[in-house]
Amino acid sequence: MTSLAEENYLKAIYKLHEKNGSMVTTSALAETLGINAASVTDFIKKIAAKKLISYQKSKGVTLTDKGRLMAINIIRKHRLWEVWLVNNLGFKWDEVHDIAEQLEHVVSDELIENLDKHLGYPKADPHGDLIPDAKGRFAKNTSKPLTECNPGDKVKFTGVADHSIAFLQYLTKSNIKLGDEINIEAVETYDNSFQVKINKKETKLLSKEVVKNLLVVQA
Amino acid sequence: MTSLAEENYLKAIYKLHEKNGSMVTTSALAETLGINAASVTDFIKKIAAKKLISYQKSKGVTLTDKGRLMAINIIRKHRLWEVWLVNNLGFKWDEVHDIAEQLEHVVSDELIENLDKHLGYPKADPHGDLIPDAKGRFAKNTSKPLTECNPGDKVKFTGVADHSIAFLQYLTKSNIKLGDEINIEAVETYDNSFQVKINKKETKLLSKEVVKNLLVVQA
DNA sequence: ATACATAATTAGGCTCACCTAATTTTATTT
DNA sequence: AAATAAAATTAGGTGAGCCTAATTATGTAT
Numbered sequence: 001m002t003s004l005a006e007e008n009y010l011k012a013i014y015k016l017h018e019k020n021g022s023m024v025t026t027s028a029l030a031e032t033l034g035i036n037a038a039s040v041t042d043f044i045k046k047i048a049a050k051k052l053i054s055y056q057k058s059k060g061v062t063l064t065d066k067g068r069l070m071a072i073n074i075i076r077k078h079r080l081w082e083v084w085l086v087n088n089l090g091f092k093w094d095e096v097h098d099i100a101e102q103l104e105h106v107v108s109d110e111l112i113e114n115l116d117k118h119l120g121y122p123k124a125d126p127h128g129d130l131i132p133d134a135k136g137r138f139a140k141n142t143s144k145p146l147t148e149c150n151p152g153d154k155v156k157f158t159g160v161a162d163h164s165i166a167f168l169q170y171l172t173k174s175n176i177k178l179g180d181e182i183n184i185e186a187v188e189t190y191d192n193s194f195q196v197k198i199n200k201k202e203t204k205l206l207s208k209e210v211v212k213n214l215l216v217v218q219a
Numbered sequence: 220m221t222s223l224a225e226e227n228y229l230k231a232i233y234k235l236h237e238k239n240g241s242m243v244t245t246s247a248l249a250e251t252l253g254i255n256a257a258s259v260t261d262f263i264k265k266i267a268a269k270k271l272i273s274y275q276k277s278k279g280v281t282l283t284d285k286g287r288l289m290a291i292n293i294i295r296k297h298r299l300w301e302v303w304l305v306n307n308l309g310f311k312w313d314e315v316h317d318i319a320e321q322l323e324h325v326v327s328d329e330l331i332e333n334l335d336k337h338l339g340y341p342k343a344d345p346h347g348d349l350i351p352d353a354k355g356r357f358a359k360n361t362s363k364p365l366t367e368c369n370p371g372d373k374v375k376f377t378g379v380a381d382h383s384i385a386f387l388q389y390l391t392k393s394n395i396k397l398g399d400e401i402n403i404e405a406v407e408t409y410d411n412s413f414q415v416k417i418n419k420k421e422t423k424l425l426s427k428e429v430v431k432n433l434l435v436v437q438a
Numbered sequence: 439a440t441a442c443a444t445a446a447t448t449a450g451g452c453t454c455a456c457c458t459a460a461t462t463t464t465a466t467t468t
Numbered sequence: 469a470a471a472t473a474a475a476a477t478t479a480g481g482t483g484a485g486c487c488t489a490a491t492t493a494t495g496t497a498t
Contacts, residue, residue, distance in 0.1 A: 005485065026446055039486050041447055046484090058446055058493055089333040099327050106321045114308040224455060245476055258456050260477055265454095277463055277476055 004105055006047060007074050008033060013053060013063055014071035023060030072136040078104040079125035080115050086126040087119065093126040094168035127168070128159025128178055128215060143215040146182070146194065147208070153184045159215035167213055174204065181219060223324055225266060226293050227252060232272060232282055233290035242279030291355040297323040298344035299334050305345040306338065312345040313387035346387070347378025347397055347434060362434040365401070365413065366427070372403045378434035386432055393423065400438060 012032045016024045026044070030037040048055035052067035063071060081103040085096040113134065116122075123139060124130050132138045143158045157180045160167065171177070176198060185203065186195040192208040206214070231251045235243045245263070249256040267274035271286035282290060300322040304315040332353065335341075342358060343349050351357045362377045376399045379386065390396070395417060404422065405414040411427040425433070 003484080027444090035485085036487060037446065038448080038488080043485070085330075089330070089337055091329075091333065095329075099325070099330050102325045102327075103322075106318070106325075108318050108321075110310075110314075111304075111308070111318050114310065118308055222454080246474090254455085255457060256476065257458080257478080262455075 002070070005043065006052070007070070007105055009043060009047060010052060010063065010067055010071040011074050013061060014068065014075065017062065023056070023062055025060045029061075069136045072132050072138075074104050076132045076134070076136075077106075077112055079129055079131045080112060080119060080122070082125045082127075083119050083122045083131075084115060092168075092172070094165045094172065096126065097163070097165075124159070126178070127163055143217050146184075146206075146211045146214040146216050147192070149184055149216065151184050151186050154219040155182050155184070155216035156180070156219045157182055157214055158217050160213055161215055162213040167210075170210070175202070176204075176214075182214075182216060221289070224262065225271070226289070226324055228262060228266060229271060229282065229286055229290040230293050232280060233287065233294065236281065242275070242281055244279045248280075288355045291351050291357075293323050295351045295353075295355075296325075296331055298348055298350045299331060299338060299341070301344045301346075302338050302341045302350075303334060311387075311391070313384045313391065315345065316382070316384075343378070345397070346382055362436050365403075365425075365430045365433040365435050366411070368403055368435065370403050370405050373438040374401050374403070374435035375399070375438045376401055376433055377436050379432055380434055381432040386429075389429070394421070395423075395433075401433075401435060 009029070012029055013024045016028050016032060020028070026037050026040045029044070030040045033040070044053060044055055044061050047053050047067070048061070051064055052070065053061040053063055055061045078100045081100040082096045085091040085099060086093055091099075116134070122131055128143070130138050130141055145161060146155065149155055157176065157178060159178070160171070181199050183197040183200070184194060185197055187193075188195070192211070194206045194211045195203065196206055197203050228248070231248055232243045235247050235251060239247070245256050245259045248263070249259045252259070263272060263274055263280050266272050266286070267280070270283055271289065272280040272282055274280045297319045300319040301315045304310040304318060305312055310318075335353070341350055347362070349357050349360055364380060365374065368374055376395065376397060378397070379390070400418050402416040402419070403413060404416055406412075407414070411430070413425045413430045414422065415425060416422050
């Protein structure tokens with residue numbers, strides 16, 4: 001059997017690996033899970049014994065194929081639920097994380113496949129994060145931070161690098177939505193802010209902090 | 220905070236009270252929850268201390284107003300999820316119980332209100348059980364077992380008294396569905412079986428066991 | 439290479455929700 | 469009313485998943 005704690009550890013290891021690459025440390029896990037490092041050491045020994053992670057003492061952990069598949073499956077469920085919450089239940093994109101965090105642990109393969117079908121097999125969640133298929137395969141991600149673009153580029157806003165409620169609400173308030181077309185008019189070299197035109201209408205000035213958290217694809 | 224175990228105890232106490240009236244015994248709770256009677260004694264002391272039940276040592280327990288409201292709220296969530304699973308996700312009425320049993324514990328008042336709205340404020344779940352409103356109020360239940368009806372009566376099938384998968388599948392196989400019109404043609408006094416006509420078409424013979432588990436209202 | 443700071447682990451302990459076995463209470467039968 | 473059966477409780481114990489404090493390992497600066 002796979003417990004709630006186990007699922008949360010696997011998901012956290014997966015996400016930390018995505019973000020930082022290589023090995024995931026005990027302290028990084030303790031930090032993201034909000035628990036004590038000593039507790040993490042205890043727990044990773046258990047899931048290492050179950051072959052869900054490989055554990056190098058005092059160095060860190062990586063997911064095994066089995067563990068990675070389980071982690072991806074939880075992420076798949078989380079993102080499908082987020083789609084449902086936004087598209088069908090009328091939630092905003094900044095309101096769904098905590099609810100999806102609970103729903104992702106509901107156990108029923110049939111439920112998830114029916115949900116996926118019901119939603120029309122969505123490719124991405126409300127924040128633009130890709131949704132893996134039932135076998136754990138992701139579509140190729142072609143997006144990059146807006147910071148890597150140059151004046152004159154025409155791009156499409158496809159995702160966020162910062163999932164905080166604060167950032168999501170900032171974008172909502174600024175009337176910037178997933179799918180919007182962004183034309184880069186100028187880049188200020190002094191502070192790296194971007195002057196952009198949204199959907200060929202509004203011109204906006206975006207700070208460096210904002211620009212680095214906007215993921216886009218070439219239009 | 221209210222734990223999974225606590226919610227399951229409250230729900231079990233509520234349902235046992237509905238079924239048997241008066242006080243709910245330790246052994247009845249142990250039986251329905253599938254745990255040891257000693258464990259039940261332990262736990263009911265804890266929730267009695269939280270004023271969710273009133274506990275008379277060696278006699279049994281009853282829900283307080285607070286505990287009853289919590290129990291009804293869990294039932295409300297369970298039934299709303301069942302409606303969603305059947306109406307929106309394409310599940311059969313005999314497939315939804317275990318999934319709803321998990322979903323009912325997801326905590327978010329806003330989620331449940333949005334779900335209720337999304338479903339069009341349904342009055343009953345796929346088995347005909349009434350869905351209480353957000354304040355815990357049930358509509359008046361006018362149904363009774365088909366056994367209480369007589370030859371010549373025209374009734375509508377509105378619910379089941381037995382929620383077992385076996386009974387639900389028997390009805391599906393027999394092509395008897397919620398909302399069907401039932402005309403009672405004859406009652407066999409020897410074995411209390413009913414000869415009925417379903418939706419003015421098929422004539423069927425229903426055993427005493429089946430008849431007592433069909434809930435109907437006068438048409 | 440040594441000292442020091444930081445990270446990880448070990449040891450021992452806690453709470454929750456369960457368990458078994460033994461005992462006590464309640465209800466039923468004679 | 470006493471004997472017996474059934475139900476409930478008490479006592480003591482377990483594993484999961486967390487904790488703190490103490491110890492050990494690792495990496496960095498001198």
